[in-house]
Amino acid sequence: MTRFSSVRSRAATIVGAVAFLALGSVPLIGQAQDAAPAAAPTEQELIAEGEKIYTNVCIACHQPNGKGVDGIYLPLAGNPLLTTEDPTYFVRTVLTGRGGMPPFAGPYDDEQIAAITTYVRQAWGNDAAAVSPEQVAAVRAEITGVPVVQPTPEGQIPSGNVSGTPVSGAATAGTPEATP
Amino acid sequence: MDRVEGAGAASARHPGIITRRRFLQMVGATAGSAAVMNVLTAWGQMPMGGQTEPPKLQGNGNGTKVIVIGAGPGGCPAAWELVKLGYDVTVIEARDRVGGHVFTVRGGAKTQAYGKDEQVCDWPEGVWWDAGPSRIPFYHRSFFHYAKEFNIPLIDHKNLNLNGWVYAENIDGPLNGKKMRLHELQADMAGYTSQYLATAIDQGALDQPLTAEDEELFKQYLTNWGILDEMSLTYGPSDHRGYTTVPDTQSAGEIADPYPFTDLLPFAAAALRSAGGYLAATSTFDWQTTLVKPKEGVGQLYEEGFKQALGDRIKLNCEATEIRQSEDGVRVVYLNKETGQTEEISGDYCVCNIPLSVLIKLKTDFSPEFREATRAVPYAMALRMGIGYKRRFWEEDDWIYGGQSFTNIPELGILDYPDDNYNAAAGAMLSMYNFGNNAARISSLPYEEQYALALEHVSKIHPQAKEEYISGFSVAWHLEPYSLGAWPSYNARTRAGAMPKLQEPDGRVYLVGEHLSNVNAWIEGAVQAAWMQVEKLHTRVMQG
Numbered sequence: 001m002t003r004f005s006s007v008r009s010r011a012a013t014i015v016g017a018v019a020f021l022a023l024g025s026v027p028l029i030g031q032a033q034d035a036a037p038a039a040a041p042t043e044q045e046l047i048a049e050g051e052k053i054y055t056n057v058c059i060a061c062h063q064p065n066g067k068g069v070d071g072i073y074l075p076l077a078g079n080p081l082l083t084t085e086d087p088t089y090f091v092r093t094v095l096t097g098r099g100g101m102p103p104f105a106g107p108y109d110d111e112q113i114a115a116i117t118t119y120v121r122q123a124w125g126n127d128a129a130a131v132s133p134e135q136v137a138a139v140r141a142e143i144t145g146v147p148v149v150q151p152t153p154e155g156q157i158p159s160g161n162v163s164g165t166p167v168s169g170a171a172t173a174g175t176p177e178a179t180p
Numbered sequence: 181m182d183r184v185e186g187a188g189a190a191s192a193r194h195p196g197i198i199t200r201r202r203f204l205q206m207v208g209a210t211a212g213s214a215a216v217m218n219v220l221t222a223w224g225q226m227p228m229g230g231q232t233e234p235p236k237l238q239g240n241g242n243g244t245k246v247i248v249i250g251a252g253p254g255g256c257p258a259a260w261e262l263v264k265l266g267y268d269v270t271v272i273e274a275r276d277r278v279g280g281h282v283f284t285v286r287g288g289a290k291t292q293a294y295g296k297d298e299q300v301c302d303w304p305e306g307v308w309w310d311a312g313p314s315r316i317p318f319y320h321r322s323f324f325h326y327a328k329e330f331n332i333p334l335i336d337h338k339n340l341n342l343n344g345w346v347y348a349e350n351i352d353g354p355l356n357g358k359k360m361r362l363h364e365l366q367a368d369m370a371g372y373t374s375q376y377l378a379t380a381i382d383q384g385a386l387d388q389p390l391t392a393e394d395e396e397l398f399k400q401y402l403t404n405w406g407i408l409d410e411m412s413l414t415y416g417p418s419d420h421r422g423y424t425t426v427p428d429t430q431s432a433g434e435i436a437d438p439y440p441f442t443d444l445l446p447f448a449a450a451a452l453r454s455a456g457g458y459l460a461a462t463s464t465f466d467w468q469t470t471l472v473k474p475k476e477g478v479g480q481l482y483e484e485g486f487k488q489a490l491g492d493r494i495k496l497n498c499e500a501t502e503i504r505q506s507e508d509g510v511r512v513v514y515l516n517k518e519t520g521q522t523e524e525i526s527g528d529y530c531v532c533n534i535p536l537s538v539l540i541k542l543k544t545d546f547s548p549e550f551r552e553a554t555r556a557v558p559y560a561m562a563l564r565m566g567i568g569y570k571r572r573f574w575e576e577d578d579w580i581y582g583g584q585s586f587t588n589i590p591e592l593g594i595l596d597y598p599d600d601n602y603n604a605a606a607g608a609m610l611s612m613y614n615f616g617n618n619a620a621r622i623s624s625l626p627y628e629e630q631y632a633l634a635l636e637h638v639s640k641i642h643p644q645a646k647e648e649y650i651s652g653f654s655v656a657w658h659l660e661p662y663s664l665g666a667w668p669s670y671n672a673r674t675r676a677g678a679m680p681k682l683q684e685p686d687g688r689v690y691l692v693g694e695h696l697s698n699v700n701a702w703i704e705g706a707v708q709a710a711w712m713q714v715e716k717l718h719t720r721v722m723q724g
Contacts, residue, residue, distance in 0.1 A: 055624075057617045057621055059620075059624045060295075060561075060620040060621070060623045060656070060658065061295075061658065063295055069294045069295060072294055072661075072664070073294065096558070097558025097559075099536070099537055099540045099555055099558065099559075100537030100540075100665050101559075102558050102616070102665075103558050107616060107617055178461070178466040179615075179701070180312075180313045180314070180315065180701050180702050180703075
């Protein structure tokens with residue numbers, strides 16, 4: 001758990017870093033992540049972390065039972081698109097967002113995206129294999145052309161720009177630094 | 181084309197720079213010398229360019245029928261300009277009010293968010309707060325344009341108040357969990373920065389290629405900016421950091437010593453990093469003075485302006501479900517929420533002010549390419565909460581009249597005080613504003629827990645908050661029907677790929693909204709897009 005909480009706080013700073021990109025003051029795209037290599041998380045660890053993220057974030061739209069809201073927020077429970085053997089579609093959707101759903105590539109690192117998708121693929125009667133951080137990294141690289149975003153010092157939080165997906169050196173903005 | 185290439189060559193040498201001479205050459209080449217004179221005449225009044233009023237269009241729509249879906253920030257101005265051009269306009273709006281994202285909350289205001297209970301505002305008469313856009317920057321000219329056209333009185337949105345609080349927690353040092361006035365923080369940081377720089381100059385330690393004259397001027401500037409002692413170049417107490425006891429008949433007042441620099445640094449750094457940090461209020465183009473709003477809230481422009489002007493052309497409680505089009509017309513199917521019946525309306529064109537996040541849920545027959553573009557842009561999450569208080573303790577106790585306080589609490593963000601009706605009994609304050617995952621998590625809580633969380637945080641800055649609490653009103657825009665998000669999250673790829681496609685009509689359907697502009701999340705973007713689409717539509721109709 002300790003390791004996970006440190007991952008979480010580090011990821012939070014990445015959001016801030018992305019926000020700072022909009023200011024053009026922190027060059028960070030394209031730098032390699034310097035975190036020490038950690039042991040691969042077990043499936044149980046992924047599920048525990050995934051549940052924590054789900055009940056803190058995803059739940060707002062997709063509801064406690066994973067059924068979403070009819071016609072508005074897609075159901076995750078019993079959704080065959082999410083339980084395919086190859087999880088690429090699911091992982092990509094979480095990373096890039098789709099329609100009303102925000103992208104989560106900014107706030108979450110590969111292990112956390114693996115945790116969320118693994119949890120959903122096994123919750124509410126869903127039954128599919130775990131997703132590994134390496135699988136997420138591969139999809140992320142395919143989307144962004146940039147493997148991982150360099151974390152910055154603690155405490156940075158977004159000034160509105162939570163859009164996330166870094167795209168080859170350009171600011172991800174869409175949201176002004178001073179919000180409406 | 182030669183002329184344009186010439187302009188391109190000039191800007192290639194100086195990217196982003198067009199000199200006055202160059203600009204006049206371009207105007208003269210394309211529009212003639214009279215236009216040059218007009219530009220010269222206007223130059224004094226129009227320093228920043230951009231489109232500042234609706235396009236001046238010739239010809240009459242002669243009753244060409246346009247269905248506008250959505251009486252929001254973009255739909256209303258589009259409808260109104262089309263009416264003035266002679267079109268037969270009908271506006272269908274899903275909500276029971278106009279304005280869409282523009283939402284001034286008063287007693288009686290209601291929301292029914294997805295997955296939540298109904299929320300009803302019970303603030304007393306005269307208390308209001310903007311759940312959506314709340315401040316209009318001076319350069320958002322379209323708002324000033326319509327406020328003038330509709331005679332809507334404007335007041336300052338103060339935004340920056342140096343007597344507001346700054347609060348930081350989870351930082352090192354003795355100022356952790358403390359608050360200080362913004363004037364204290366600003367004076368101290370300017371003072372210390374000046375002191376260190378001026379001393380470095382004085383000791384010849386500033387590693388910069390400056391002449392002796394430059395260094396002297398720089399030192400003078402720093403001495404005045406930081407309020408340094410001219411001889412010692414040290415920073416000390418001055419009234420720039422405010423009084424702890426103001427002058428009166430008995431004393432000349434008391435000014436506290438500056439905070440020790442090493443104590444202050446963690447606080448100042450954390451405060452600057454925080455969401456909507458205070459520096460934004462002094463220096464960003466969007467947040468610097470002057471900002472304005474209508475006297476009764478931003479919604480006043482829509483409720484008293486556009487709604488009155490458009491009259492019974494607006495049909496409320498009509499939720500569009502299908503947009504169909506053929507060679508010669510469009511057909512919009514909608515649910516009449518008053519009767520529960522499905523109805524439809526036909527016209528020649530459709531102007532659609534539905535956020536992309538909602539539009540993709542409708543049944544449409546857009547081209548595959550257009551449909552893909554509507555699906556390409558995800559939306560951001562944001563939660564704003566207003567709390568009504570029985571007593572304006574921030575005015576009576578803290579002497580804060582309007583403006584904001586700033587915190588580094590991610591869940592809380594900023595506090596934004598009422599900018600008018602000073603000395604009134606009650607008032608509502610922006611008491612929570614957060615984004616992304618914070619917004620998601622907090623919005624998943626029952627409303628009573630959300631209000632309690634906000635009060636807990638607000639009490640760190642204003643301990644009176646709990647005592648004076650009336651009720652909260654929380655709007656998580658990602659959970660709001662007909663919004664499904666706070667604003668579009670464009671990235672470089674969707675900005676270059678999807679947005680240009682969305683700006684063009686699909687058959688007879690023209691989108692409007694801030695999602696079609698580079699001014700996302702602001703009313704200005706929606707109006708600019710409306711003007712752009714009205715011009716395109718009208719030009720097409722005039723060409724037959």
